[in-house]
Amino acid sequence: MADLPGAVLFACTLNAFRSPMAEALMKHLYGARVYVDSCGVRPEGGEPDPFVVAVMDEMGIDMRHFTPKAFDDLDDGGFDLIITLSPEAHHHALELTRTEAVEVEYWPTQDPSAFFGARDHILAAYRDVRDGLLDRITTRFGSLAAPGV
Secondary structure, rough: OOOOOEEEEEEOOOOOHHHHHHHHHHHHHHHOOEOOOOOOOOOOOOOOOOOHHHHHHHHOOOOOOOOEEHHHHHOOOOOOEEOOOOOHHHHHHHHOOOOOOOEEEEOOOOHHHHHHOOOOHHHHEEEEEEEHHHHHHHHHHHHOOOOOO
């Protein structure tokens, strides 16, 4: 297993789809071994996305109480690593490196909300994003897989 950073932030544009899934997956896999949070450049408030809730529930991860937040809403800027999932979030995170000693990685990740069509096709797109994030996380940090993962 790779050395885990002490604190990881996942960031995307709205903090509604990609970064919440990444945050939840990382917490599920590594528990209290690392502090994990997520945010967006322009967070979208309201109820959690029902497709995110559905595909994460398939892994036993409850996302029903997730609340989106912005970079400015974070309590602490003491992250060791910011993983950005969208170009806009990446640019914002790079700006933070001017004043904070933080490593930034860009993991281009498709926005699943851009898919339209039948419910099954949309769920498949969300699963693809979830599974891609899971693969990137375990590749980057090693596998401490929780039961059922």
